[in-house]
Every structure is written in C-alpha cells, then in structure tokens.
C-alpha cells in the first residue's frame with residue numbers, strides 16, 4: 012500500500028474488503044483503558060487507529076481489513092474479500108469462525124462449509140469438532156479474553172487439517188512483554204460501556220513475545236501480515252504435515268529385500 016513519490020512514502024489505503032478508498036476514525040481508547048493498560052500516547056495512537064479507523068462503505072475496521080487482507084494474500088486472490096467469499100473457494104474450503112470476526116462475519120457466512128462458533132455456546136478451549144477438518148480458522152480479538160489462551164490455540168491446531176491455517180488478531184503493545192492481568196484491577200474492552208460483562212474481561216495483555224504460545228500450541232510457522240502500518244497486522248499461524256509418517260524409500264527397499272530373502276529360504280526348506 013506504500014508508494015515512494017519524490018522520496019516521500021505516500022500510503023494509499025484501499026479497503027481490501029470492498030475496494031473503497033474513504034475512511035473515518037473514532038477514538039476508542041478511553042482514559043480509563045489507557046490508565047488500566049498504562050499506555051503511552053504513541054501506544055494510544057496506534058491502538059486507536061487499529062480499532063477506530065473504518066471504511067465508510069462497508070464499515071470494516073482497520074483490524075477487520077487487515078485480517079481480510081492476510082486471507083487474500085495467503086490464497087493469492089486478486090480481488091476484494093467480498094468477492095473472495097463468493098468465489099470458487101466458497102465451495103472448496105471448510106471454514107471455522109470463532110466469535111464474530113469483526114465485520115467479516117457477514118461475508119464469511121457465504122462459505123458453504125462455514126461453522127460459526129460463538130461463545131458461550133462454543134468455547135474455543137473445548138471446540139466440539141473432530142480433529143483435522145478445517146482448512147482455515149478466523150478469529151479477531153478473542154484470545155486476550157480466554158482463560159487459557161494456549162489451550163485455545165491448541166484446540167485450533169487440533170481441528171485444522173494438515174497444512175491448515177489460522178488467521179487472527181490480538182491487541183499487542185509491542186514495547187513490553189505479555190502479562191496476565193492476575194492481581195490487577197479488572198479491565199474490559201469491546202465497547203465504551205463500563206458494564207460489558209465478563210465475556211469482555213481482559214485476561215492477557217499481549218506484548219512482543221506473543222508468538223511463543225503459537226509455537227507452544229503446535230503450529231510450525233508464523234507470519235505477520237501488515238496492511239497499512241504497525242497499527243494493522245494480522246497473525247497467520249500454519250500447521251505443516253500433522254502426520255509424522257513419511258515414506259522412506261530406502262527403508263522400504265531394505266524391508267522388501269529382507270522379505271524376499273526369508274521367502275527364498277522358506278521355499279528351499281520346503282522343497
């Protein structure tokens with residue numbers, strides 16, 4: 012999205028969900044949240060942009076746009092997310108959406124095999140699905156509210172097929188390490204309302220080491236996909252071949268020779 016014109020970087024953002032090029036921005040970080048999280052003004056700015064900037068046509072937040080863009084790039088799809096969800100992929104891919112993936116939900120519903128797992132009916136820590144059945148999973152700003160986020164990621168890994176992929180976002184404050192809010196005052200986010208209920212309580216404040224639990228959960232590869240600037244990135248966690256069996260041709264020939272030798276010996280004894 013960046014262009015170099017007269018030695019200046021000009022960012023020309025196009026909404027990857029609907030191709031619109033007009034945006035507005037709301038302020039979402041309240042003084043209360045800023046104090047609870049102990050944010051600097053720089054950190055407030057990029058979180059406000061990530062959560063508050065939105066497309067004037069499809070209403071997608073920058074967070075949703077970033078997530079959509081990461082999916083389009085992964086599948087090398089050359090149009091917008093709205094079209095992607097109506098393309099040949101909608102009949103081919105098994106999709107799991109855990110809680111509403113921001114503004115992408117109404118588009119993801121177009122997938123023929125789309126499972127929508129919404130808390131409290133479905134808990135990411137105990138997904139009611141068989142192993143190895145989904146091609147991709149999407150969730151957006153869910154994991155920071157989960158009691159055991161590592162277990163949530165392990166469950167995602169379990170239900171993904173080999174070479175499956177998880178696309179997600181979490182709020183990250185880059186200049187510090189991840190910490191649990193144990194022993195700190197309760198903090199909530201999701202709307203401006205102070206009484207949002209326990210579903211919105213923040214358990215984990217993610218920092219620069221956010222990637223550790225992804226590997227701990229069993230994923231083999233992590234990519235970070237940027238849309239506009241560091242206020243907007245999505246995490247792409249991939250499984251490789253989940254079955255450790257690999258065909259060993261040399262071992263196969265050796266076993267075959269052994270079999271033939273023993274067969275020949277048995278045959279000679281018999282005659």
Ligand SMILES: [Zn+2]
Nearest residue numbers: 026029066069
């Ligand atoms: Zn849009």
